[in-house]
Amino acid sequence: MSIRDYIESLDERSRQVLFAVIESYIHKPEPVGSRFVTKKYPIGFSPATIRNIMSDLEEAGLLAQPHTSAGRVPTDKGYRYYVDALLNPAGGVSKDSYAGTMQDFARRLDTMKNDLAVMFHEVTDTLSRMSNYVGVALPPKAAKTTFHRIDLMKYRDGNVVAILLTDEGLIRNKIIKIDPELTQDDLNRIADYLNSENRGRTIDEMTLMLVALMQDEKALWDSMISRAIEVCKQTFNFNEGDLYVSGLYDAMDLPDFSDIGKIRQLSRAIKDKHTILRLLDEFAEAEGVNVIIGRENTSSELQNLSIVAASCRESGRPMGVIALIGPTRMDYSKAIFMVDMVARQISRTFDEHR
Amino acid sequence: MSIRDYIESLDERSRQVLFAVIESYIHKPEPVGSRFVTKKYPIGFSPATIRNIMSDLEEAGLLAQPHTSAGRVPTDKGYRYYVDALLNPAGGVSKDSYAGTMQDFARRLDTMKNDLAVMFHEVTDTLSRMSNYVGVALPPKAAKTTFHRIDLMKYRDGNVVAILLTDEGLIRNKIIKIDPELTQDDLNRIADYLNSENRGRTIDEMTLMLVALMQDEKALWDSMISRAIEVCKQTFNFNEGDLYVSGLYDAMDLPDFSDIGKIRQLSRAIKDKHTILRLLDEFAEAEGVNVIIGRENTSSELQNLSIVAASCRESGRPMGVIALIGPTRMDYSKAIFMVDMVARQISRTFDEHR
DNA sequence: CATTAGCACTCACCACCACAGAGTGCTAAC
DNA sequence: GTTAGCACTCTGTGGTGGTGAGTGCTAATG
Structure with missing residues (x-):
């Protein structure tokens, strides 16, 4: 059964009553009675008829009674029907x-x-x-975003602040621990290296590249590359x-x-x-x-x-x-x-x- | 009246009763009766005596009765007394x-x-x-903290991300709008200038310096200085x-x-x-x-x-x-x-x- | 004279009951 | 098929009486 069919599975009257109950209940959280519906919503039937319809809707699981002699209240299923109907007509509800x-x-x-x-x-x-x-x-x-630029700054206790910018507008800063002997110039070189190599890659892609690089012995001999790897490892370890x-x-x-x-x-x-x-x-x-x-x-x-x-x-x-x-x-x-x-x-x- | 005097203004018995009521009430939020006090706290008097003391404490505004025939409850003033006594003996409450x-x-x-x-x-x-x-x-x-370092990075739409580090461990990043023609090298020069001139100054002091600088026509001719001023103006405008x-x-x-x-x-x-x-x-x-x-x-x-x-x-x-x-x-x-x-x-x- | 036992009193709390009102379901009439 | 009428059900409210905890007062006590 398609959604359309489903929505049309209720006859017009029943739908009107269901919607009346839901909208009234949304407006004021009190069980809705048959008399109230006839008064507020001009469906054109007497309370008795509405009661019959309500009874059917209850059987269909769209409405419920808090207790025997109370009005009706929408069920989750009732809301679902309502929402589906709302979403379906191409959202024509302009306000x-x-x-x-x-x-x-x-x-x-x-x-x-x-x-x-x-x-x-x-x-x-x-x-x-x-x-x-x-x-x-x-x-x-963060892992799905696109690397834009990283910046490294020496900070207290020989720590480094890494600032990561992504194309999407994410800005993250993180304190990382790395060889405290490195000078700011060293850090700049590492950042430059990462920035020049990786623009446009996603963080995920970069992580993959790193894994590959780490297998390459030659790269590991290059102290800058191995430090760059270390930087990324720590910086990309977001606590999502x-x-x-x-x-x-x-x-x-x-x-x-x-x-x-x-x-x-x-x-x-x-x-x-x-x-x-x-x-x-x-x-x-x-x-x-x-x-x-x-x-x-x-x-x-x-x-x-x-x-x-x-x-x-x-x-x-x-x-x-x-x-x-x-x-x-x-x-x-x-x-x-x-x-x-x-x-x-x-x-x-x-x-x-x- | 010194605090010590104030705390000693109640005789030992009254204090014991007050503390008993407060501690019992803190433990369980129910009005505390005289009989309960005698049972739980070995003060060594009968309920009747405790009642008299409680009556006095009520008159002194340290206890209150939710209604006639209920036990006593501490008032704000009662708590105050309790806290003062607690704070005074050199906080010996080691746990x-x-x-x-x-x-x-x-x-x-x-x-x-x-x-x-x-x-x-x-x-x-x-x-x-x-x-x-x-x-x-x-x-x-932030204004009272000590400037450690600033970093400027070009970002999207010709914006600039300013990252401010302070000696205290505050890290702030902020997107600022500034001449979009500036290259990253220009930004680096501006940052270098600010970093070399201001380390150890508080942000407040820097703001004062800026105001002074802005009065100096010669400085304003220097495009770098005027841009540095602009950077600080925007970066230091924290929404506390x-x-x-x-x-x-x-x-x-x-x-x-x-x-x-x-x-x-x-x-x-x-x-x-x-x-x-x-x-x-x-x-x-x-x-x-x-x-x-x-x-x-x-x-x-x-x-x-x-x-x-x-x-x-x-x-x-x-x-x-x-x-x-x-x-x-x-x-x-x-x-x-x-x-x-x-x-x-x-x-x-x-x-x-x- | 401070302390205490005894006692009458007060009040919140609870259970119980009656009653009004809203709303239903059913039946019979239209 | 729709509706009027009616008996029925259930909630919410207000009133009532009993219970128990706790008080304040008074008089007795060491």
Whole structure:
């Protein structure tokens, strides 16, 4: 069954009711009753009919009842249906109300695109402020980025500060330990050597080259080359894991997190970044906006949460992932729109100036 | 009235009772009754006597009753008395149980002391893990640090990456905009000029020099000097505000934060770092361990919280402040011990290798 | 005269109950 | 196929009484 078929598998009436319930519930987290639907959404049937439809939707697993005599609440599956329907019609949900914000955002983005750290910080901030959910961003994997230039500076205790620039805008500095006898001139020569030989290679490629070089006895006799190898070995040993997170505190104001346990869950999920990191990494190559709803999450920490993610690209190459994390009762329409918008804007900004 | 007098203003019995109540309450956040005190703390009086003493302590504002017929609870003033007594006897509260942890910590510290960012990250982490409170650290003000070296590298779009190293271990990189015609050789000359002229000066002093230089017409004719001025202007324009925070999520497990409002308060205080930043800054010059309890805080966001802070020094010069933030019902003895210990260890590590 | 035993009193907490209100499912009528 | 009517279910709220911890006071005690 294709997605289209799936979406059309519900008759028009049922869909209207499902959407009414979901949208009402998103707006206000209270079980939605049949009478309420007839009043607020002009479907044109009596409460009794709506009740029958709701009963069917419950049987189909799209709605649920907290208890016998309460209204209906969407299930994860219900949200899934809703989101699929939302994503399918070529994302025609344009919202002019944010046009101003986005223009402003695009302008700021342009001034920051050269430093990914600054940029992603700003991006998560903007995302979370606009949505009230938690904005996260995962920069491109350092190993996959393109070497631009390295610089070595003598520092305290005979240490050396290595600064690595990549074409993507990653800037890393790291203190490395290396022969303390080396003078700054020596370091400059090593840096020059690396810079001249490797521009345009990815870090991964460079690492491969190094392995090859290390097998070459002749190269090892050359003290400069062997020191250059040592420099790279230490510098490229990133502790992967710079996840940008913003808006956790504001998200706590959402009624969904009014209970302390939920907040802990969310906080914990963010604290041990591994889970989210792995999750976002999966989306790095994916097209368009991706949504994971509640229990669809394999990791238990995120089972009460939903994630709306999109990857950014520069001329096709992945340049990181941005996402919003919120409760399953999320304003998906808004979240999808925003994530999509921001991801597109980032990609556009990158591509423009190349 | 000297502190000593003040501490001795309570007779021995009253002190014992006060301390019993405080320690019991710190251990378990429940009002402490007179019978409980007699059972747990061998003061040697009957509940009735303890009740009289408690009544006196309440009158003195050191204890309080949540409601008539409940036990007593310490007030901020009560904690203050307790802390003063704790701080006064030359901090003789040595705790061997942490000796192992501290030794391990000292070893790790030594490998990190050259990069303050890494070090402070580790420090807040250690502090919060050991205490279950929120660990925070404020590095030395960039403007007050000592210039060590600057490096300039051409980067994308004719931008320049400026890397600033200071003697203290601060490493900052910043993208600056400057004449895009400049070659890397030009940049190297500018950096060399700055490096040879300024080693050992503080950033503040350098800024003063620049202002002076800018008045000198002759200097402005020299294109290199005027460009060097421009570089510094942009590079030294830090957005002060790198506060290291760790352990917020674990602190949420404390019973004191079981209510959602308190967590929000804490989170908010940490989010708009200004408050805490200003607060810690006040301690940068202070001696020993400083404690601020609850309402003693001038800023309303922190009125339910206590802060235990100490500054780190390198041969007398302030090198940043570390602190623990927790509920007023804090294990002050433990917190003071830890903050003191860690701050001393940091200072020692700095001084050792100089 | 400080200390203590005894006692009445207060208040939070809990379990219990009744009741109103919202919403359902079912049945019979349209 | 749709709807009106109705009995039923369940939650949330407010009131009530009992229990227990802990107090303050008073009078007795060493």
